[in-house]
Amino acid sequence: xxxxxxxxxxxxxxxxxxxxxxxxxxxxxxxxxxxxxxxxxxxxxxxxxxxxxxxxxxxxxxxxxxxxxxxxxxxxxxxxxxxxxxxxxxxxxxxxxxxxxxxxxxxxxxxxxxxxxxxxxxxxxxxxxxxxxxxxxxxxxxxxxxxxxxxxxxxxxxxxxxxxxxxxxxxxxxxxxxxxxxxxxxxxxxxxxxxxxxxxxxxxxxxxxxxxxxxxxxxxxxx
Numbered sequence: 001x002x003x004x005x006x007x008x009x010x011x012x013x014x015x016x017x018x019x020x021x022x023x024x025x026x027x028x029x030x031x032x033x034x035x036x037x038x039x040x041x042x043x044x045x046x047x048x049x050x051x052x053x054x055x056x057x058x059x060x061x062x063x064x065x066x067x068x069x070x071x072x073x074x075x076x077x078x079x080x081x082x083x084x085x086x087x088x089x090x091x092x093x094x095x096x097x098x099x100x101x102x103x104x105x106x107x108x109x110x111x112x113x114x115x116x117x118x119x120x121x122x123x124x125x126x127x128x129x130x131x132x133x134x135x136x137x138x139x140x141x142x143x144x145x146x147x148x149x150x151x152x153x154x155x156x157x158x159x160x161x162x163x164x165x166x167x168x169x170x171x172x173x174x175x176x177x178x179x180x181x182x183x184x185x186x187x188x189x190x191x192x193x194x195x196x197x198x199x200x201x202x203x204x205x206x207x208x209x210x211x212x213x214x215x216x217x218x219x220x221x222x223x
Contacts, residue, residue: 023072120144
């Protein structure tokens with residue numbers, strides 16, 4: 001399966017070694033914040049003419065936009081030595097890539113899911129900020145807790161803060177500050193957490209230690 005061809009609408013820097021890609025939304029593509037897609041491309045060329053081509057590279061990316069009406073956004077951490085991300089970062093718009101999906105059972109529906117506490121570690125900021133924005137746009141309360149030494153999406157975080165959404169930025173090595181922030185806001189809404197294994201393990205342990213139910217949280221482990 002080579003996926004659905006979509007046009008790259010724009011690429012922009014959103015933080016240190018981090019870019020956001022706006023992709024044209026394909027027909028009948030119905031995704032919610034929290035879900036992810038599989039992106040396929042041939043770096044240097046783009047479109048996948050032969051899915052069995054050894055030059056095809058594929059990676060999973062979580063949606064980082066609160067909606068998918070005409071376009072949707074993915075956030076890409078750029079590894080200078082990577083096979084795909086440096087090429088994606090250098091695109092100018094108009095190129096074609098292929099996507100499969102959406103995948104994932106962690107979703108946010110602003111009409112049904114209410115207030116949220118969105119917790120992000122590193123690349124988890126994409127889905128976390130999308131969920132917080134979707135909740136805020138639907139008239140619900142939101143909190144963002146984000147651990148990273150070099151935060152991405154600062155403009156969007158600042159916009160949320162300006163709209164009285166609590167935004168807690170935590171240094172990458174400060175576990176105490178992270179656990180304090182989670183404990184402070186744990187009862188503010190449904191918990192969504194995104195990040196690598198050590199991070200989401202800390203989140204789950206903190207929820208349990210604070211008397212909450214980690215099994216009731218929506219936690220996505222990036223591995």
